[in-house]
Amino acid sequence: MHIRFFHAYTRWKLSRTFASVWLDQRYHPRPGTSTLYLANHHLWWDALVPLVLSRSWFKQRLRAVMERPQMERYPFFSKIGAFSIDRDNARSALASLDLAADWLNEPDTCLFLYPEGRLTDTTDPIRIEAGFLRITENAPLADVVPVAFHTHFRNGPKPELYIRVGERLRLDGGMPKALAVQTVQTAIQDLKSGLIRDSADPDRPFRRF
Secondary structure (H helix, E strand, C coil): CCHHHHHHHHHHHHHHCCCCCEEEEECCCCCCCCEEECCCCCHHHCCCHHHHHHHHHCCCCCEEEEEEHHHHHHHHHHCCEEEEEECHHHHHHHHHHHHHHHCCCCCEEEEEEECCCCCCCCCCCCCCCCCCCHHHHHHCCEEEEEEEEEECCCCCCEEEEEEECCEEECCCCCCCCCCHHHHHHHHHHHHHHHHHHHCCCCCCCCCCC
């Protein structure tokens, strides 16, 4: 009941906030697949848009990881599958990452994680933390997919929201951790840079969300 309500509410709220919402989806999960989506983090909307993506486009059951202070400020997010991570408490943070991995070991599930670890400006270069590797190590069959969000003003007072879902990343289990982090960081940066460029293109390759 909560999921259906917040899904409808989010779609309505998006239509009121943005002039248009555009999606470029390059990854389509196979039935039974679990997916870890790693995204840039510069919008409050990052916490709600995944609900629409997962239900309307991915057909996967969603959970998301939020910073503990944000969860305490917006406790209703727990009703739609979000759970908190306390980065100031190492033991608690590891337990949250293990919970995320347990979720992704179930079929037809997805989890959104924002590895920058904080809200950033859209012009900031992507700098991510390595905590997501705890999840990939403990849920090795889950696909890992980069996602980028970008807002852009065109011809009116409301911004447009652009979303690009990248292709599945191939992270070899034997890959050095530093290389895995760099691979994901570069993938999100490239996705975001292309999204910023394409949002200004009148022939941009997007469909309405």
